[in-house]
Amino acid sequence: MNFNVKMDDKRIKVDIEGTNLKDVLIYCKPKERLVLMKKFGLDGNRETPLQRIWKEYSLTRERIRQIETQALMRFRRLIVWNDIYMEVLNEAKKILDVHWGFLLEDTLISKMVNKNIFKFSKQELKLILVSDFDVTYLKRNKYLNKAFYLEPLYEDLLTKMVLEIDAYFKKRAKSQDLYEFIWYVKDSFAKDYKDVHYLKNDLFYVNFFESIREINVFDWKVGLPEFADVNPKTIKLKILYTMRRLNKPIHFQELPSKIMEWFPAKNVKVNTVHNELVKNNDMFVNLGLGIYGLREWGYQGGQVVEILVRIFEKNDRPMNVKELCKEMLKEKMVSPNTVMLNLQKYKNLFQRVEKWVYELIKR
Numbered sequence: 001m002n003f004n005v006k007m008d009d010k011r012i013k014v015d016i017e018g019t020n021l022k023d024v025l026i027y028c029k030p031k032e033r034l035v036l037m038k039k040f041g042l043d044g045n046r047e048t049p050l051q052r053i054w055k056e057y058s059l060t061r062e063r064i065r066q067i068e069t070q071a072l073m074r075f076r077r078l079i080v081w082n083d084i085y086m087e088v089l090n091e092a093k094k095i096l097d098v099h100w101g102f103l104l105e106d107t108l109i110s111k112m113v114n115k116n117i118f119k120f121s122k123q124e125l126k127l128i129l130v131s132d133f134d135v136t137y138l139k140r141n142k143y144l145n146k147a148f149y150l151e152p153l154y155e156d157l158l159t160k161m162v163l164e165i166d167a168y169f170k171k172r173a174k175s176q177d178l179y180e181f182i183w184y185v186k187d188s189f190a191k192d193y194k195d196v197h198y199l200k201n202d203l204f205y206v207n208f209f210e211s212i213r214e215i216n217v218f219d220w221k222v223g224l225p226e227f228a229d230v231n232p233k234t235i236k237l238k239i240l241y242t243m244r245r246l247n248k249p250i251h252f253q254e255l256p257s258k259i260m261e262w263f264p265a266k267n268v269k270v271n272t273v274h275n276e277l278v279k280n281n282d283m284f285v286n287l288g289l290g291i292y293g294l295r296e297w298g299y300q301g302g303q304v305v306e307i308l309v310r311i312f313e314k315n316d317r318p319m320n321v322k323e324l325c326k327e328m329l330k331e332k333m334v335s336p337n338t339v340m341l342n343l344q345k346y347k348n349l350f351q352r353v354e355k356w357v358y359e360l361i362k363r
Contacts, residue, residue: 175223
């Protein structure tokens with residue numbers, strides 16, 4: 001590819017009302033056009049990271065960044081006078097301001113696409129926004145995912161907040177209620193940075209936490225990724241979360257569909273769920289007939305005879321079969337016949353005191 005082409009865009013005016021943005025790039029230098037086409041996925045392919053581009057074309061990292069900066073400046077000069085360009089920017093600033101100055105890249109662009117007022121694709125909208133000066137683009141780094149924000153927010157402040165949040169949870173070593181933590185952070189930063197008015201609103205922190213790479217927000221809690229309650233990765237933790245949300249025993253065959261209501265990204269198989277329930281009987285209790293509950297709810301599990309012994313010990317008196325069956329159903333789904341068979345079978349444990357009434361043999 002020949003990169004030795006001089007281009008003067010100062011006198012060029014491009015009407016983007018009826019033109020695809022990638023066609024505007026013919027007025028850029030070849031290197032600039034190449035970088036923008038690949039970087040923003042305007043060639044129909046996925047976005048290509050700059051690192052891959054400079055390796056592919058044997059350019060240095062610094063050089064490819066210079067080309068990107070020059071290309072964005074030239075692109076902006078080519079279209080900045082267009083009314084529709086200003087409409088896109090004004091709409092983006094309006095959305096950002098409503099959401100208190102900060103949104104993840106995908107969130108902002110999706111909101112703009114969903115309004116259905118521009119003909120541009122997601123990739124084209126991103127190119128317009130990244131080329132602007134009023135809307136600041138936050139590139140992905142070791143602390144934060146890609147996002148857009150408005151002044152008076154600035155990157156050093158956002159980074160400082162990330163570091164303090166990370167240190168807080170490493171010291172705390174457990175998650176915290178989302179809004180309790182927002183109030184804690186807001187009390188510190190809104191007071192110290194009074195000129196940054198976005199820091200006074202809870203919604204800013206909700207949006208900001210979503211961008212922090214080493215923070216998870218889940219089920220109205222916030223914490224580090226290693227905290228299981230904000231990052232239930234394993235099927236065991238997903239079962240536990242789902243059953244807690246349901247707050248009642250459930251048949252193992254019904255669990256997969258319930259789990260996928262909360263975690264739709266991956267298909268969940270019945271056999272996988274059942275294996276986890278059986279394997280983790282310290283957490284999940286078989287109540288009979290394929291129904292499981294949580295041990296933390298007070299279910300202890302065990303064989304019918306073991307449960308009968310616990311019922312007698314708890315009540316400390318003779319009990320009729322009807323009472324025993326009622327208590328048994330609180331722990332295990334068995335028929336009255338099964339209860340009677342166990343009372344009659346274990347004569348070393350139970351004795352009949354009258355018709356339909358039994359007691360535990362004292363030892």
